[in-house]
Amino acid sequence: xxxxxxxxxxxxxxxxxxxxxxxxxxxxxxxxxxxxxxxxxxxxxxxxxxxxxxxxxxxxxxxxxxxxxxxxxxxxxxxxxxxxxxxxxxxxxxxxxxxxxxxxxxxxxxxxxxxxxxxxxxxxxxxxxxxxxxxxxxxxxxxxxxxxxxxxxxxxxxxxxxxxxxxxxxxxxxxxxxxxxxxxxxxxxxxxxxxxxxxxxxxxxxxxxxxxxxxxxxxxxxxxxxxxxxxxxxxxxxxxxxxxxxxxxxxxxxxxxxxxxxxxxxx
Amino acid sequence: xxxxxxxxxxxxxxxxxxxxxxxxxxxxxxxxxxxxxxxxxxxxxxxxxxxxxxxxxxxxxxxxxxxxxxxxxxxxxxxxxxxxxxxxxxxxxxxxxxxxxxxxxxxxxxxxxxxxxxxxxxxxxxxxxxxxxxxxxxxxxxxxxxxxxxxxxxxxxxxxxxxxxxxxxxxxxxxxxxxxxxxxxxxxxxxxxxxxxxxxxxxxxxxxxxxxxxxxxxxxxxxxxxxxxxxxxxxxxxxxxxxxxxxxxxxxxxxxxxxxxxxxxxxxxxxxxxxxxxxxxxxxxxxxxxxxxxxxxxxxxxxxxxxxxxxxxxxxxxxxxxx
Numbered sequence: 312x313x314x315x316x317x318x319x320x321x322x323x324x325x326x327x328x329x330x331x332x333x334x335x336x337x338x339x340x341x342x343x344x345x346x347x348x349x350x351x352x353x354x355x356x357x358x359x360x361x362x363x364x365x366x367x368x369x370x371x372x373x374x375x376x377x378x379x380x381x382x383x384x385x386x387x388x389x390x391x392x393x394x395x396x397x398x399x400x401x402x403x404x405x406x407x408x409x410x411x412x413x414x415x416x417x418x419x420x421x422x423x424x425x426x427x428x429x430x431x432x433x434x435x436x437x438x439x440x441x442x443x444x445x446x447x448x449x450x451x452x453x454x455x456x457x458x459x460x461x462x463x464x465x466x467x468x469x470x471x472x473x474x475x476x477x478x479x480x481x482x483x484x485x486x487x488x489x490x491x492x493x494x495x496x497x498x499x500x501x502x503x504x505x506x507x508x509x510x511x512x513x514x515x516x517x518x519x520x521x522x523x524x525x526x527x528x529x530x531x532x533x534x535x536x537x538x539x540x541x542x543x544x545x546x547x548x549x550x551x552x553x554x555x556x557x558x559x560x561x562x563x564x565x566x567x568x569x570x571x572x573x574x575x576x577x578x
Numbered sequence: 579x580x581x582x583x584x585x586x587x588x589x590x591x592x593x594x595x596x597x598x599x600x601x602x603x604x605x606x607x608x609x610x611x612x613x614x615x616x617x618x619x620x621x622x623x624x625x626x627x628x629x630x631x632x633x634x635x636x637x638x639x640x641x642x643x644x645x646x647x648x649x650x651x652x653x654x655x656x657x658x659x660x661x662x663x664x665x666x667x668x669x670x671x672x673x674x675x676x677x678x679x680x681x682x683x684x685x686x687x688x689x690x691x692x693x694x695x696x697x698x699x700x701x702x703x704x705x706x707x708x709x710x711x712x713x714x715x716x717x718x719x720x721x722x723x724x725x726x727x728x729x730x731x732x733x734x735x736x737x738x739x740x741x742x743x744x745x746x747x748x749x750x751x752x753x754x755x756x757x758x759x760x761x762x763x764x765x766x767x768x769x770x771x772x773x774x775x776x777x778x779x780x781x782x783x784x785x786x787x788x789x790x791x792x793x794x795x796x797x798x799x800x801x802x803x804x805x806x807x808x809x810x811x812x813x814x815x816x817x818x819x820x821x822x823x824x825x826x827x828x829x830x831x832x833x834x835x836x837x838x839x840x841x842x843x844x845x846x847x848x849x850x851x852x853x854x855x856x857x858x859x860x861x862x863x864x865x866x867x868x869x870x871x872x873x874x875x876x877x878x879x880x881x882x883x884x885x886x887x888x889x890x891x892x893x894x895x896x897x898x899x900x901x
Contacts, residue, residue: 317700325688403684405649407701408673571651 314409319421326425333429340377340434347373348445363509367444368536372507374438374447375532381426383466383528385473385498389419392478393487405570412566415478419471451537458544462531465551469526472558473498479562482569503529509538520547523554580623580646580753580785585655586809587616587641615641616652617809623802625752628779628786630800630817634896638809639789643755646787647677659753673702676746676784680758683738684745685730691741692726695748702749709748716744719774736767743771747778754778756788760795772798793888805895812899817888824895825860825886829868836876844868860886 351369355362364372381387392415395401404411438447450456477494481487499505501524508519508529519525530547533539539547592608594600615638623629633639644650646657648664648671657663664671678684685694699709717723720740725733733741739759746754756775760768776799779786788799796803796817803820805813813820832853841856848855856872858864865883872878 314701314703317697321686321689321693321697324693325686328688400682402644402649402679403677403682405668406647406672406675406677406684408669409701410669 315413315417318414318417322418322421323425326422327429330429333426336381336426337430337433340380340430341437344373344377344434344438352445364507364538365536367448368533368538369507370438370441370445371447371536372532372538374434375535376504376528378431378434378438379427379463381430382423382463383470383502383531384504385470385502385524385527386495387423388474388477388487388491389415389422392418393481396478396481397485397487411570412475412563416471416475419474420467423467423471448536450535455534455537455540458548459531459535462534462548462551465548465555466527466531468555469523469551469558472555472562473523473527475562476558476565479565479569498524498527501525502527503532507533509533521550523558526551526554579625579658579660580621580787581656581658582622582642582646583620583656585616585619585642585645585652585657586614587638587645587650587652588612588614614809616645616655619655619806619809619811621804621811621814623785623787625785626779626783628775628788628799628801630796630803631787631789631806632791632796632803632892633806633812635791637806639806640757642806643677643757643787643789647675647755648672673749674751675753675755676749676751677755678739678742678746678757678759680739680756680761683730683742685738685741687731688729690727690729691722691733694730694741695726695745698745698748704749708750712748712750713744716747719777720744720770736763736770739763739767739771740774743774747784750782751784753785753787756786756790758790759788760790760792768792768794775799793892797888805892805899807896807899813895820891820895821860821886821888824898825891826894827858827860827865827886828855828884829858829865829872830855830882830884831872831876831878832880833876833878838876840875841871844871 348370351366351373355366376383395404401411404414407414435447440446450459473494477487477490480490484490501519501522503519503525504527508516508525511519520529525547530539530544530551534544534548589612591611591613593611594603594609619638619642631639631642641650645652646659646664648668651665657665659671660674662671685691686697695713698704699706704712717726720743722740722744725737725741728737730738730741743756743759759775760771763771772795775786775788778784779799786799788795790796800817802816803813804811815823828847830848830853834852838849838854841854845857846854847857854872854876856868858868869881869883872881
């Protein structure tokens with residue numbers, strides 16, 4: 312375990328160096344969160360009866376989403392991993408007495424956590440200062456808070472395991488662009504990052520809630536405000552556990568197969 | 579002990595001619611060719627030997643190193659390194675092996691080299707006292723004191739290569755693979771790297787497999803040479819043996835008078851007025867015989883003897899084997 316911990320540490324330290332990127336990211340997130348809320352407010356005022364969520368719960372959803380964007384988004388990939396594959400630097404990673412899957416998983420997770428740690432606090436403080444119902448409130452009870460933290464880490468696991476599958480596909484395609492575009496577009500829509508899933512039409516919503524994408528954002532962000540609670544929450548978190556296990560198993564299996572036919576590019 | 583037998587590996591290459599028309603065509607129909615990178619390669623290397631693995635570009639050197647270091651899986655053949663098959667017991671195998679790919683970097687680009695070393699310590703689970711001792715020794719031998727605190731991206735190539743080699747030795751490997759370790763280095767750095775490899779082999783008994791295009795590396799280091807071409811082992815022997823067999827030497831004289839026609843039985847390579855170059859087979863006896871005949875026939879003002887040159891020898895070897 313120690314080797315994974317130090318791997319996490321060096322990656323974490325590496326990511327902390329980029330302060331300007333963190334500042335720019337935060338500015339974008341304040342702005343983006345604000346715009347989204349204004350849009351939803353207009354919608355709410357015109358037809359409150361057809362609004363599927365409590366407005367306060369929606370505000371929490373949006374601010375949490377902005378605060379943990381770096382951790383949960385489905386479009387951030389580790390460029391070094393793609394580069395290692397397409398330039399052949401993977402040779403060194405394969406010379407280490409540890410599994411490649413573990414190395415990459417830890418690398419990706421560390422980067423996401425490091426970037427989120429830098430950004431989440433200012434966003435959350437800012438959102439807490441906003442007047443109700445536009446700001447963020449505390450979770451309704453301790454249970455919801457604990458479940459949120461648990462679900463947040465599961466979501467991180469699901470996102471990373473999902474990106475791992477994309478990395479491994481790159482072994483076969485060399486260029487990551489195509490798979491990445493397709494996967495990201497699907498995940499953006501179906502994880503609830505463009506529009507929370509309760510806003511989806513019946514049928515599509517139920518389907519989306521079953522897919523692994525819902526485990527990436529939809530669940531933790533709704534568990535926080537208590538919008539998803541009780542049995543529904545237990546079911547959703549259970550589904551997260553299932554998808555995490557399934558994606559991990561898929562990734563490990565694919566990696567195992569890919570390594571048998573790996574070709575180191577570039578001599 | 580490294581035993582390799584009947585190792586074969588081929589790669590698929592998609593080829594097409596240049597040009598838009600050909601590129602469009604290849605969208606629908608792709609021509610595939612198989613390149614036999616290794617074709618029944620076999621050899622045995624005892625512990626503690628320094629082996630120079632040479633051959634022209636594309637001969638299969640790097641492929642062999644990658645198979646021996648557990649990165650690639652061969653199509654067929656066996657390999658046993660200290661009782662393990664690299665691609666089957668990859669983790670156990672790599673824990674006892676160090677590798678340097680001269681054209682790649684294993685250091686983390688943005689953090690000081692020392693941090694990369696610490697990470698390697700944890701990855702290989704090197705005990706703290708061994709690690710300290712190794713870092714101290716490597717730091718002294720490779721002069722790394724200041725370099726260790728510098729981020730890898732700010733190092734010169736020579737400094738970086740010294741760090742790469744140090745990085746590959748932190749966990750006391752028994753086998754060290756060096757894939758072109760002196761590529762792109764200046765003369766001073768090359769000498770430093772060579773001396774260091776020699777010392778490490780002598781003091782720690784590390785088995786070293788070295789691929790290089792630099793024949794001076796081979797002359798300075800290799801106790802044994804494996805020549806590979808088109809995926810096959812063509813020659814296996816010491817540099818001395820090779821020199822005896824394939825080396826050519828020459829004797830060049832300047833003379834003020836005498837009878838050149840008396841030298842008809844010598845092999846004259848170059849002749850101009852007052853100057854003559856005669857080839858020898860490179861051995862001391864033959865050189866002495868040639869000099870004796872030259873001095874008997876001519877009144878010599880200057881003489882220079884050239885022994886077999888590894889570089890030229892390899893060129894003639896490559897030519898002979900058409901690789």
